[in-house]
Structure formats: structure tokens, C-alpha cells
Amino acid sequence: MMDTRLTAIEPPTVTDDQRPALWAWYTDPLVVISAALCVYGAFFIFRSSNVIGGIRYFSLLDDDMISMTYARNLAHGYGLVWIPGGPRVEGYTNLLWVCFMALFHLLPISAAKMSLCIQISGGIFLLLNLWCVREIARTLWPNSAHVATVAVLLTAFYFPLDNWALQGTEVSILTLMSSAAVLAALRFEAPQGPAALAAILGISTLVRPDAAGFAFVLLATILALSPKERWRQVITIGGVVALFLAAQTAFRIAYYGDLLPNTYYLKLTGYPLVPRFARGLSVALVFLLPLLPLLLLIRSQRIIRNAPRGIALLAIPLAGQVLYSIYVGGDAWESWGGCNRYVAVAMPLFMILAAHAIDLTCRNYGGQAARIGFAALTAGALALINAQNFREFLMLNVPPQTDENAEMVEQALLLDRVTGSDATIGLIWAGIVPYFARRPAIDLFGKNDRKIAHEPPHIRSKYSWWLEFWPGHNTWDYAYSIGEQAPDVLMQPWNPDPPTLALLASHYEMVSLDGFPWYLRRGSPHINREALKIEIAHSGAKPRFIRSVIDSNR
Numbered sequence: 001m002m003d004t005r006l007t008a009i010e011p012p013t014v015t016d017d018q019r020p021a022l023w024a025w026y027t028d029p030l031v032v033i034s035a036a037l038c039v040y041g042a043f044f045i046f047r048s049s050n051v052i053g054g055i056r057y058f059s060l061l062d063d064d065m066i067s068m069t070y071a072r073n074l075a076h077g078y079g080l081v082w083i084p085g086g087p088r089v090e091g092y093t094n095l096l097w098v099c100f101m102a103l104f105h106l107l108p109i110s111a112a113k114m115s116l117c118i119q120i121s122g123g124i125f126l127l128l129n130l131w132c133v134r135e136i137a138r139t140l141w142p143n144s145a146h147v148a149t150v151a152v153l154l155t156a157f158y159f160p161l162d163n164w165a166l167q168g169t170e171v172s173i174l175t176l177m178s179s180a181a182v183l184a185a186l187r188f189e190a191p192q193g194p195a196a197l198a199a200i201l202g203i204s205t206l207v208r209p210d211a212a213g214f215a216f217v218l219l220a221t222i223l224a225l226s227p228k229e230r231w232r233q234v235i236t237i238g239g240v241v242a243l244f245l246a247a248q249t250a251f252r253i254a255y256y257g258d259l260l261p262n263t264y265y266l267k268l269t270g271y272p273l274v275p276r277f278a279r280g281l282s283v284a285l286v287f288l289l290p291l292l293p294l295l296l297l298i299r300s301q302r303i304i305r306n307a308p309r310g311i312a313l314l315a316i317p318l319a320g321q322v323l324y325s326i327y328v329g330g331d332a333w334e335s336w337g338g339c340n341r342y343v344a345v346a347m348p349l350f351m352i353l354a355a356h357a358i359d360l361t362c363r364n365y366g367g368q369a370a371r372i373g374f375a376a377l378t379a380g381a382l383a384l385i386n387a388q389n390f391r392e393f394l395m396l397n398v399p400p401q402t403d404e405n406a407e408m409v410e411q412a413l414l415l416d417r418v419t420g421s422d423a424t425i426g427l428i429w430a431g432i433v434p435y436f437a438r439r440p441a442i443d444l445f446g447k448n449d450r451k452i453a454h455e456p457p458h459i460r461s462k463y464s465w466w467l468e469f470w471p472g473h474n475t476w477d478y479a480y481s482i483g484e485q486a487p488d489v490l491m492q493p494w495n496p497d498p499p500t501l502a503l504l505a506s507h508y509e510m511v512s513l514d515g516f517p518w519y520l521r522r523g524s525p526h527i528n529r530e531a532l533k534i535e536i537a538h539s540g541a542k543p544r545f546i547r548s549v550i551d552s553n554r
Helices: 019-026 029-047 062-075 095-104 111-140 145-156 159-166 171-186 193-207 211-225 228-256 262-268 273-300 309-327 347-362 367-385 387-393 402-418 432-437 478-484 498-507 529-538 545-552
Strands: 050-052 055-057 425-427 441-443 489-491 508-513 516-521
Touching: 029 111, 029 145, 029 159, 050 402, 055 111, 062 095, 062 111, 062 402, 062 432, 095 111, 095 193, 111 145, 111 159, 111 171, 111 309, 111 347, 145 347, 145 367, 159 171, 159 347, 159 387, 171 193, 171 211, 171 309, 171 347, 193 211, 193 228, 211 228, 211 309, 273 309, 273 347, 273 367, 273 387, 309 347, 347 367, 367 387, 402 432, 402 516, 402 529, 425 432, 478 498, 498 508, 508 529
Parallel strands: 425 441, 425 489
Antiparallel strands: 050 055, 489 516, 508 516
């Protein structure tokens, strides 16, 4: 097996004229690409924000705003709950990320700007990940600077990864930890290698419990590659990861009274395995299709067969994440194109493999032809990996869900003007509105409701099991959420059936505020009717995304 330990790098020789050394530092590829990513990320974040009522609002993706609500309540002393004083339900799957978010809520930052802090943090984690990518490439191919440069470039400007990170998901920190874990595995024979790997993999399960899948696949790969005298160390690391999982499970049982997160039951129970698997396979094929030329290039260079065995530490965990995504049926946002959250954390490993394939291909040529070919292949690879998001990658379109986020913020501000602080809100977009409106909410999809999460999923009669699965969005109980819990304001009803429509007709009145269709409970003392009349008088009939969603699902 190739010795993958990183050799010491001699410091540059100091001469009387320091300008060349400084110029070399400024032109270091990692520094240049990192600086370009900073500019790109700043523009991305700005484009994802919206000015509403003269104030610029920054918002994360709706699901991550659920985590932000938990974080705010934790920081303000209410505990890890969605509603202060409400039932304890684990409606998130990113414990350590929620705690990280809570730190910012201890600072005097307005709600309009709080998400900006998380977005900037995501950008910082992306930058740190670039260093890990470079070191992995250097460790595997110390004599080829081109591999490291191209790998860093492709990783830095892979739009799906940037999108997940800069829109505030835990993908940013998990990607960094996945790359760092692979780097630690390559340096396993170093004195601190096993300890570093154990810490990274164990902590990653606190960010997301399913990071354990990446951890155990990586450990199994190391075990297969290691001499027998190293097996005990690898098994010990596996035990450390298991202890982290056990500790989090013990906390969940003690605090929430449940063995698994609420979203687990929504996504992985009650739905037949084969249709779920089929959906996961179909979205995986759509994701992989634009990457086929790069996959063929990797195969043509026989990288997996002829490369050092350490390269298995890249290929096998990457394949493991793709298989995991297939098993769970994919994510809910594949319509955006590119990789989903599960695969994104391992995509830098693919970029390293692609960079090595490009380098090997260009070695067959010399001089100017090699340079032109290298630039052409790199540009082509950059276009291929962003083919499904090309307009967003070029910033010709705003980032995904930006317009919808603005609508949710607008609705939250409307709620603040026409309802009292105790008004309950029923909705399916359970992140942005409750966070900005600060109203107790009823989650119609059950992410924050234990009863709904444990109920069987819905399948509409005109669709089959094979077409209907949408992870985390197949379960609701309107007889309970609307009939029993009786929200003062009902927003975004999803697929209301005849009994639900009859319930709405008898107990609710529908109004339209700036194009937003709301159902208001008749006789509710928490609705300010005078303020409502003023808003209706001044409202317009703007076409809204959420209206089209509701109308198309009636």
C-alpha cells in the first residue's frame, strides 16, 4: 500500500527581496480560489435576501428556520422546544447545529439579520473545507499540484454544495467534517491520526445522527485497508462513534421520551420500502446523468483500479452516501437539481477523483496542447457539475426558494399586525412564519407533532405508491390539527379532502391579503378585526407561489 502520510513541507527560503515571496503567497491557488469564493458567496447571500417594508430580511431555508426557532427558545431559556411551554418534540435532526445557532441568539441581533450570521458561518466552513480538499489531494498525489488546484476549484464552485451551505443547512459543517475525516484516515499512521478521526466522526453524529452511516462506511474501508495490528484501533474508533450515538439517544429518551427524531418516523416508517427505494433510485439517476462524462473519464483512466489503495477512502464513502440517499427515497428538494443534502457532504471526494482524472488525461500531451486541454477539461467539468443549476450558478436566477422565503416573511409580518401574540397558526411551511411572527404554531405535516408523525402516510387515490412519495410530506391529520386544535389562522392547507373542506366552511372564513389565502376561525378573540379590515382594504391581488401550490392540490 502506498505510504499516504503527508511529508513535512520545508518553509520558503527568506531572501533579501521579500516581494517575490509575498507575490507567491498572493498567487497561491488556494488563496485565490478562496478569495473568489468569498466574493461569490457574498453575492449569493445578498441575492437570497429580500427587502420588505424597507428592511432587508435574511432567511434560511424553511426547514432550517424550524431549527432556528428551537435555537432561539434554547437561548432564551425555554429549552429545546418549538413552542415555549409547549410539548417536547424533537422536530429537528441537527442537535449540534441547533446549539450553534443558539449562540447567535444570545447576541443583540435582530430577527431580520440573524440568519445572515448562519449564512456567513456556512461560508466559513466552505472555506475551511477547501483546505481539507487540497491536503487530501496533496497527500494522495504529492507530485501533482494540478490535482489539488482543480479539486479545490471544482469544490469551491459546485453550486448545490454552495446552496446548501449558504442557505444555512448543516451541510456546511458536515462537509467539512467528512473531508477532515478522510484526511485523518489518510494520515491514520500519524501519532494523532486515530484520535483525530475518532473525535471528528463522533462529533459529526451530533450534527446529524445519520452521519453515522458515513462514519461506519469510512471505518469499514480503513479496516479493509489496514494491517491486522491496526484493527484494534479502528474497532475502538467505531466504539467511540457508537458511544456518541448512545449518548444522544439517551438524551433523546430522557428529554423527549422518544427513541428516534420525529422526522425519522415521517420519512422512514409507514411507506413501502420498494416504492421509496424506487423514488430514491430515480432521483439518483437524474442527479448522476450530467456527471456521466466525468464518471466515464474516471473509469477510462482506471483510477480506482490502478491508483493507490488509499483512493478507496474517497470512492467508497462517496458511494455509501449515494446508496443511503437511494435507501431513504432521496430528499424533498431534488427539483432544484444537483445533489441533495445527503450526497453533498461527500461531493468534494468526487471532485478530487475528477481532478485526478483530468490530470492523468492531460499527461498524454505536452507543451501548449497539454495546457489548453487541461483548461478545457477543467472548464467542461465545472459546467457539467453545475449543468442542472446553470442559471443559478451564474447568478442569473436568484437562489432556490428566495421568492418563497420572501412570501413567508411577508405573511409573518401580516400576522403580527392582525393577530394577537396568543393566536395559533396552522401551516405546512413551519419554519419561517413561526420564527418571524413569534406565534404558537400547529405543524400540519407533523414535523413538530408526535401524534401526526406516528400516523400512517396519505396516498391520494388517483396516484400510485410509486409516484406519491415525498420525504417528510406524506402525513397529515386535519381532523386533529384543524378540528381538535382549532388554529385561529389556517395557512397553506395541503390537499384538503371533502370532510376538511366542510370543516373549513363551517368554522372558518377565507380572506385574501396581498394574494395570500388565509382561513380565519370565526369568533376568534385573537384576530384584530379592525386591523384586518385595514389590511384587506390596502391589499392587492398579487400572484403568489403559495396560492398556486394550494390551488393545484385541491
